[in-house]
Amino acid sequence: MERPRKSVRRKSSGVTIDEVAALAGVSPMTVSRVVNGQGKVRDATRERVMRAVRELDYTPNMAASSLAAAQHTRIALIYTNPSGAYLRELLVGLLRVASRTAIQLVIDYWDDLDAESERKAARALAKRVDGVILPPPLCESRAAVTELVRAHIPVVAIASGRFSDDISCVRIDDFRAGKELAEHLIEQGHTRIGFIKGRPDLSASARRFQGFQAALDEAGIALDSTLVQQGDYTYRSGLKAAERLLAHRRPPSAIFASNDDMAAAAISVAHRRGLDVPRDLSVVGFDDTSAATTVWPELTTIHQPIASMANAAIDVLLRNIRRKDRSTRVLMDHVVPHRLIARDSVAAPPRRK
Incomplete structure (x- = not known):
């Protein structure tokens, strides 16, 4: 499949691809490959480039x-x-x-x-x-x-x-984003983490869960299937899933919801049960939509x-x-950078009495 090169333009803030390349210690061509999801780039190099992209807040004006x-x-x-x-x-x-x-x-x-x-x-x-x-x-x-x-x-x-x-x-990269968000919870000390899945018919939803699983595996934490609930990205499905998680005989100390709407619902259920977020329960979402900042406390999420x-x-x-020649299709798999946004919905797990 043909993957054309994509030009990278200066964004309004003035950050250029050359500045990203200089910070990451790679060539501008390597930055272009990482940003556009084209070609083979070593994982370590890709991480370095994405760190520079996030630090400089660089986005191509395409x-x-x-x-x-x-x-x-x-x-x-x-x-x-x-x-x-x-x-x-x-x-x-x-x-x-x-x-x-x-x-x-x-x-x-x-x-x-x-x-x-x-x-x-x-x-x-x-x-x-x-x-x-x-x-x-x-x-x-x-x-x-x-x-x-x-x-x-x-x-x-x-x-x-x-x-x-x-x-x-x-x-x-939903897998990498899901993994980073789970690692953030694990770094805070959480080992019993509930997960609310997104729609079962979407591959992005599956990739987020796979990233979550990978983070648990690397930390040596066994996946408890009773802490995994199905949602469908709606607020209502988040309410039902969070109710089941928090009614568990051994409820989780944190909930990873696959989007912000379901995470906002989880916070609502926690408040209704008299739990303080994040003192008694940490909650994270995904997408960084307006729902992430219209709840209290504001959500830690993936932007x-x-x-x-x-x-x-x-x-x-x-x-x-x-394109003048429409007899063949030119396809692009364009991967844009994400960011983990840390807000007030996450803290260390409560100490067991």
């Missing part, structure tokens, strides 16, 4: 390179996301790009469609747009992807765990740069739309 291709271009966002906070972040990112270009943004809502209905909706949409962005959970709809690819419509999945070789993807991912997704689409 959409600016494709302004000319944006004119008179219709790009569709199809959504059926249960997390309102996540959807708001995504829409803000897309609207910012659309306001700077001539892109016509088409919003399509697919509510609880079965596979056949998704195929019909995709066929109809393909007749009136030039490109499609699929956020979770539609980013892994085989029915929709198959129809759009068959219609030769460029598609970019946002926040997928890279489930398909038929479409491009803009994502974070997924959703608005920047939307920016990158449009850039990938425009590059494909303006």
Whole structure:
């Protein structure tokens, strides 16, 4: 599969790829490979580059390179996301790009469609747009992807765990992020950690749990399956999962929820049970949406740069739309950097009486 090189532009803060390369002690080409998820880079080198990226707060301004291709271009966002906070972040990112270009943004809502209905909706949409962005959970709809690819419509999945070789993807490294967040809890002294899973049909959800498991394994902590509960990224599912975890005969001292909505629900359940967060129970979320800072205490979480991912997704689409040779697909797996944001919802576990 062809993986084209991607140009890296100066972001508004003035941080350049050369500055990142200098701090990491590598070449600009190596930084480009790490940031764009292209080519083979040693794990130690990748870690060094990502540390420099986080320290300098560097993000490529990708959409600016494709302004000319944006004119008179219709790009569709199809959504059926249960997390309102996540959807708001995504829409803000897309609207910012659309306001700077001539892109016509088409919003399509697919509510609880079965596979056949998704195929019909995709066929109809393909007749009136030039490109499609699929956020979770539609980013892994085989029915929709198959129809759009068959219609030769460029598609970019946002926040997928890279489930398909038929479409491009803009994502974070969910495995590494999940592992880092679990390690943060373990470093605080937690050994009994509850986990609330995300949707079972999303590979990104599975990768977060795999990262959690890897952190436990490396710390020599056995996974207790009774402390793993299924959620679906909604606040309500987080309430149910947290109730089950905290009703356990030996409840966890910390809860890792696979998104901020479910983590906020876990804090609500803890308060209802008279528990202090983080003195009696630590809670972490994932995504760093507005939900992370509208609860008390504010959530420790993984910052997924959703608005920047939307920016990158449009850039990938425009590059494909303006290609003269549409007989072959050029796919990109673009991995953007994440950050662990430490706030007030985590502390050392309570001492046993």
